[in-house]
Every structure is written in structure tokens, then in C-alpha cells.
Amino acid sequence: MHILVTGGSGFIGSVMVRQLLDKGYEVTVADISKGKTDKRAKIIVSDLCSKNSVEGIFSKNRFDAVFHFAGLISVKESMENPGKYFSTNVGMTLNLLSEMVKYKINKFIFSSTAAVYGEPEKVPIPEDHSKMPTNPYGESKLTVEKMLNWYDKIHNLKSISLRYFNAAGASSDLGERHIPETHIIPLAIEAAYSGKQFKLYGNDYPTKDGTCIRDYVHVEDLCETHLLSLEALFSGHKTDFYNVGTGNGFSNKEIIKTVEKITKRKINIKLEKRRSGDSPILVADSSKIKKEFGWKPKFSDLETIVKSSCDFYKSNFK
Numbered sequence: 650m651h652i653l654v655t656g657g658s659g660f661i662g663s664v665m666v667r668q669l670l671d672k673g674y675e676v677t678v679a680d681i682s683k684g685k686t687d688k689r690a691k692i693i694v695s696d697l698c699s700k701n702s703v704e705g706i707f708s709k710n711r712f713d714a715v716f717h718f719a720g721l722i723s724v725k726e727s728m729e730n731p732g733k734y735f736s737t738n739v740g741m742t743l744n745l746l747s748e749m750v751k752y753k754i755n756k757f758i759f760s761s762t763a764a765v766y767g768e769p770e771k772v773p774i775p776e777d778h779s780k781m782p783t784n785p786y787g788e789s790k791l792t793v794e795k796m797l798n799w800y801d802k803i804h805n806l807k808s809i810s811l812r813y814f815n816a817a818g819a820s821s822d823l824g825e826r827h828i829p830e831t832h833i834i835p836l837a838i839e840a841a842y843s844g845k846q847f848k849l850y851g852n853d854y855p856t857k858d859g860t861c862i863r864d865y866v867h868v869e870d871l872c873e874t875h876l877l878s879l880e881a882l883f884s885g886h887k888t889d890f891y892n893v894g895t896g897n898g899f900s901n902k903e904i905i906k907t908v909e910k911i912t913k914r915k916i917n918i919k920l921e922k923r924r925s926g927d928s929p930i931l932v933a934d935s936s937k938i939k940k941e942f943g944w945k946p947k948f949s950d951l952e953t954i955v956k957s958s959c960d961f962y963k964s965n966f967k
Contacts, residue, residue: 651675652879653712655697655745656719658684660827661760662827664820665716665872672876679706680719685823685836696951704906707748713946714756714879715745719935723831724764724784728925731785735877736790750804753803756882757797757808758875761890763864763931765812773864773896775935776812784926796888801888809878809886814864814894814933818954823868833901834955837908838962839941840916849901851923854930862930864894867948867957877942891942894933895949906957 652669656662657678667687669676676690686692695702697719720738721727727734741758749757764787765780782788793810800806817823817834825835828840840847852859874893879887899907905916938944948954 650713650883652710652714652716653677653678653706653921654660654690654716654718655679655691655692655708656760657690658682658692658717658718660823660825661816661868661871661884662718662944663687663806663823664716664868665875667820667823667851668740668872668876677712679708685826694863698737700744701743702791703744703748704754707752711752714758715749715754715884716758716875716879717742717745718760720760722786722827724786724926725831725924727784727786734742734785734789735792739792740797742793746796746800746806748907751798755806756876756879757803757806758882759797759810761794762787762790763812763894763933765794766931768928769930770780772930773932774892775934776890776892776937781803783928785870786926789957797888803881806884807882808888809882811874811878812890812897813871814866814892814931816866816868817865818869818948819956819961820869821956822961824965829926833904834958836910837905838912838955838959839966841908841914842962844917845931846906846919848921848929849905849918850921851922855924856900856929858900858902859939861927862900862932864896864898864932865949865951865954866946867954868896869948870946870949874907874938874942874944877938877944881942891938892935893932893938894934894935895946896933898930898932899951903951904955907951908959911952911959914951922954
């Protein structure tokens with residue numbers, strides 16, 4: 650089986666590529682840059698927002714399935730530049746789907762997000778929760794999910810959308826390298842080791858300690874859900890969507906304390922105002938994927954996540 654992985658040079662994509670290769674799949678990566686991609690994969694440096702570029706990829710290769718990780722991910726940036734998020738996240742997906750229909754490729758696994766839910770009406774959040782995103786990032790991902798339903802109805806293109814809560818942790822030499830970095834765990838680790846200020850956005854949320862609460866899942870466990878989804882699609886699974894989280898929520902202050910415990914260093918915290926578009930609490934009800942696919946996260950306890958991220962930081966940045 651030949652799998653196209655968009656965004657395969659990024660944090661999650663690079664771990665996914667390695668897992669696919671280790672399972673014996675042939676892998677082609679399409680990304681805006683090479684990054685730290687497994688040398689066993691074929692790499693195509695391409696702008697997926699360009700229809701001509703995407704046409705070139707599909708005309709020269711035959712794929713059995715597509716994993717779509719490429720896209721923009723910053724809630725803050727999406728609130729400042731919504732057009733960029735719709736043109737990129739929706740536009741590049743449309744380019745991919747158009748070529749898949751043309752070449753009769755009907756298996757698609759989509760990197761979605763818990764941001765499709767917006768402000769939770771109940772916690773943990775189930776898949777049938779109302780969808781009212783509070784930022785353009787979440788709205789762009791929800792738009793793609795709706796597109797996928799129509800492509801199934803009209804073109805029989807089967808897909809599984811995986812709604813990530815918070816991907817975190819590192820896989821040996823593969824970890825978070827976002828530019829700029831916006832995720833709390835790598836930012837807290839950098840602050841701990843460098844002595845730089847750590848910006849804590851908001852301490853007046855309606856939560857146990859006033860800071861946002863999130864559900865963190867280790868990148869290795871997250872990528873396993875994609876392998877399970879691929880196997881399901883090859884077995885005739887219908888188009889569907891699944892939460893990917895542990896069901897355990899940790900506040901920003903708890904993240905800081907855990908980083909301080911692992912690094913044995915004090916973090917210099919600067920309190921900032923809330924960021925626009927941030928929900929107070931996002932915790933997954935992941936019972937659906939556990940029941941249907943037999944998924945059992947192995948590395949997603951908070952200390953394992955933070956320690957793996959610390960080890961990655963010390964090996965690559967310190």
C-alpha cells in the first residue's frame with residue numbers, strides 16, 4: 650500500500666511517517682519543507698495550496714490512501730487573520746479531494762480538532778456534542794469535516810476525521826519544532842531551561858485554579874489511532890469521526906508544576922490577559938474510538954508526556 654502523508658515533515662506527521670514505514674507501507678510525504686523526515690520515505694516539497702502542485706503530485710504517483718496533516722494550527726493567529734486559515738486549511742483540502750476523485754482514491758484520514766466543538770456544554774465532550782467553534786481555526790476544520798461528508802455522499806470517498814485534543818510529547822528524536830512555538834508544554838520547558846519568561850494567558854477562567862484545562866495525548870498514541878483508522882477504512886468502514894484524547898484534563902498551572910518537577914527548575918511566569926478564542930475546558934470523551942477500534946493509550950500520562958518532551962528539548966535545543 651502506498652500512502653500520501655501531507656505535512657509529513659511536521660511534528661505529528663513525522664512520527665506518523667515512521668510508524669507507517671515500520672508497518673511496511675510505502676510512504677510519500679508532501680510538505681512545504683523537508684524538515685526531519687524519515688529517509689525511507691519519498692519527499693516532495695510542494696505548496697498544497699497550489700492546485701497545479703497538487704495535480705502534479707497525483708499525476709506522477711498512485712496512492713491507496715491519503716493522510717492529511719498539513720495546515721495551520723494557531724488559534725491566536727486565526728483570530729487575527731481568519732482569511733489565511735480558510736484559504737489554507739479548506740483550500741488545500743479541496744485541492745487534495747479533487748485529485749482523489751479524479752484518480753479514484755477513496756480513503757482519507759483527516760487531522761481535525763476538538764476546536765470544532767467550541768464552548769463545551771458538557772464535559773467530557775462526546776462526538777455528538779454541538780459544533781459551534783469559537784475561532785476560525787476550529788471553523789476551518791469543521792468546514793472540512795462537512796466537505797468530507799458531501800464527498801462521501803456524492804463520490805463515495807470514505808474518510809475518518811480524528812478530532813485531536815492536545816497532541817504532546819516526543820518520540821525519541823522527533824518532537825515539537827513549531828515556528829513560532831505556541832504550545833504550552835514546549836514553551837514551559839524552554840522557559841524552565843533558559844530562564845526566559847513564560848506567558849500564562851488568563852487566570853480567571855471558570856476552572857479549578859482559574860487557568861485553562863486541556864486533555865493531552867502523546868504523539869505516539871495519537872498516531873496509533875491513524876493506523877487503526879487506516880485499517881478500518883481498508884476493511885470497509887464508513888465515513889466517521891472520533892475524539893482522540895485520554896479523558897483526563899490538566900490545567901495550565903498543573904502543566905507548569907509538572908514541568909518544574911521534571912526539570913527541577915522554577916519557571917518565571919508572567920501573567921497575561923486571556924487569548925481571544927480560548928475555551929476554558931476541553932476534555933475528550935474518547936470511549937467511541939476505544940470501543941470501536943480497541944485503542945488504548947500507552948504513553949499519555951502527563952509525566953511521561955512531559956519527560957519525553959524534556960528529553961527531546963535537551964537533545965535538540967539545550
